[in-house]
Amino acid sequence: MDQPAAMNEPIEADVPPPAPPRIVYRHRLPTRIWHWVNALTVFVMLMSGLMILNAHPRLYWGQYGANFDHAWLELGSRPFPGWATIPSTYNLAAARRWHLAFAWVLVAGLVLFLLVSLWNRHVQRDLTPTGEEVKPKHIWNDIRQHARLRFPTGDAALRYNILQKLSYAAVIFVLLPLMLLTGLAMSPAIDAAWPWLLDIFGGRQSARSIHFICAAAILAFILVHLVMVALAGPINEIVSMITGRFRVPPERTEE
C-alpha cells in the first residue's frame, strides 16, 4: 500500500490483461422456448402423476392387475406427500384434469421441437453422436472427466459432449415418446382404436408400470441436469438458456 508506484509496475506488467469474455450464440429460440415450457410442463406432469398414483399405489406386469393380484411395486396408502403432488391434498379428479390437459402441451411441444430441430438441423448437428464419439475409449474418457468434475472449456464447451448427447437423445427420442405411448395405452378408447399398443407393451398394466419407470427416469435426468448446471456455472448456463448467449469458459492452462 505504501509501496512506491514504481515498484508495482513491473509486477503488473507480468500478468497478462484478462481476455474479454467470449460470448457465443448457443441456444436458438425454439430450443429455449421448448426448454422453459417443458420445465413447467414436466413438473406439472410429474406432480399430478404422483397424485394419480396415490389413488392406487401398486404396479403390476401384464394385462390386468388389482388389489388381489401380485404387484411388483407396492407403496402404502397415499404414499406421496402434499409438496410432491398437484393438487396438494388428495383429489384424483383434479389431478386427472391437470395431467390430461398438460399432456397436450407436452406432446405438442415435443412434436414441434422435433420438426423444427430436424429442419434447422439441430438434431443432426448437435445431438447426433459422431462415429469418433461413440467409441468406448472416448465414452470412457468422458465419464472419467465428468467424475473428476472437469468440464470442457474453450471450443470444446461449445459442443455437447457424448454423455450430454446420449442423455438428451434418451429423453427426447426414448423417454418422452414412451411416456406418450404408455399413457395412450392406458386409455380404454385408444386401446380399442390401436390394439397394437397393448401388444408392444404387453398389456395395460405393463404400460402403466413402464409409464412410472420412464417418469422416474425423467426425474433422475432432471436432478442430474440441475446438478450439472450448478457445477458448470449456474448463472452463465441459465442466462444462456434465456437469452441464448453463452459465455465460453476460458481454456484451462495446463497444470
Next chain:
Amino acid sequence: MIGRRRFIAAASSGLLLGGCDRLNNSPGFRSVLRSAEGLNLRAQRLVSARDALAREYSEADMSPFFRSNGTAHPGTPEYARHLAENFANWRLVVDGLVARPLSIPLHVLKSIPHRVQITRHDCVEGWSAIGEWHGLELSRILEAAGLSTRAKYIVFHCADRFGDKPYYESIDLIDAFHPQTIMAWGMNGHLLPVPNGAPLRLRVERQLGYKHAKYVQRIQAVETLAGIHGGKGGYWEDNVDYEWYAGI
C-alpha cells in the same frame, strides 16, 4: 445455515404449491383444464372407428378375482326386497325420447339370445381386471323402444345411493350403439354378484369403470343432460368433477 436453506426450500415450495392450489381453485383456470376433456373426446373419436372393438381376451387371461368398487351393496329396503326375491320382480324401464316406452321384466331380458365378451375393466384409480360378461346389446333395447331422432344421450338410473344422492350415469349414442355396449346380467359364468351390480349393469367397454353403471333400473333417452340431477351426466361428474367422457 441449514435452517435458512430449509426455510427457503419450504417457502419456495410453499409458493409453488400455493400457486398450483390457487390455480386449481380458480374457476377460469379450471375451465381451461376442463376444455381438454372435449379435446380428448374429439381426438379419440377422430382416430377410432365408430365400432372399433375393445380387446376381447381368452379365459386364460381372466383375473383370478374380479374386485368391485364403489357401492358393494345398495342397502335400501327396496333393494333388499328385490334381493330376497332373487330379482324376480326387477324390471328395466326404458323411457324418455322413445316411441314405445318399455318395462322389461328381468327374466324376459335374460331369455333373449345375448352376447358374451371377456373384456378388461379399467378403473379411474389405475387398476384393471378382466372378466367375462353376459348381456343384451343396448342397441337392441333402444331399437325395440324406437329411439327418437331427437335423443342425444342415454341416461342410466341406478338403485344405489351415495348419501342422499342416487347413482346415475350417461353416454352418448356412439357408445350406446357400440356392439360391445351391453346390459350385463351375468359375470364369469354366473349371475351378476351384488358387489358387481346385480341384477343388471352397463358395460361400456371403451370407457373407465365409473361409467359402467350398476344396479340399473331405468334407461332414459334425453336430448340434453341439463336438468338431470346435477346436470353433468353422472354422480361422480356432478359431485367430484370426474370427466363425463372417460375414454382415458
